[in-house]
Amino acid sequence: MMRHLRPILLAAVLACTPALAAEAPDDAVAVSVAREADHILLSAEFRVPVDVRTAWSVLTDFTHMPEFLPGLKESQVLAQNGQRLTVQQKGESTVGLFSMEYESLRAIELKPYQSIRSRTLKGSLGSVEGVTRLLPEGQGVTLVVYSAQAQPDSSLAALVPSRYLREELKTQFQAMRAEMLRRARLQLGKSVGAAAGG
Secondary structure, eight states: HHHHHHHHHHHHHHHHHHHHOOOOGGEEEEEEEETTTTTTEEEEEEOOOOOOOOOHHHHGGGGGGGGGGGEEEEEEEEEEEEEEEEEEEEEEEETTEEEEEEEEEEEEEEEEETTEEEEEETTTOOOEEEEEEEEOOOETEEEEEEEEEEEEHHHHHHHHHHHHHHHHHHHHHHHHHHHHHHHHHHHHHHHHHHHHHH
């Protein structure tokens, strides 16, 4: 009897949590790009109806990022010492007719469930230093705030139009947000299945 109730229970839970069942991601992520002298200021912010641990699991899943980040072809943790990591990534950024291959070697410092600091050690697009903060807002909602300063080391990277940078930044964080929602739905399904099975 309980086995036949599982699909009904899952549908009922999803109906009671419309934020997880259906979202319009286009307006979910706010991004900003500003140029000052020889550097570029980047920022992104979004709320997502998942707990902070679920959001954290996506933002720090460097090994599996190629599975959910558009254009990222390779991502691996080369070294780890406690909460300090060295991460290498390779990919291709494409916005409209503009396309550029990139690779980076970054130093990552984790403060679990609170912040992720990143600094470029070597990269084809120049130096980037940034921090992503996770702020729990209660009732299973997390605010993710990203800010960074980039300093292109080539004329080509420096000439990339700001609108392309905004679009690329938005695409990356929309993909992360979508993965957070996917993992939350998966966890919810497992919880409902376990409750029904009990």
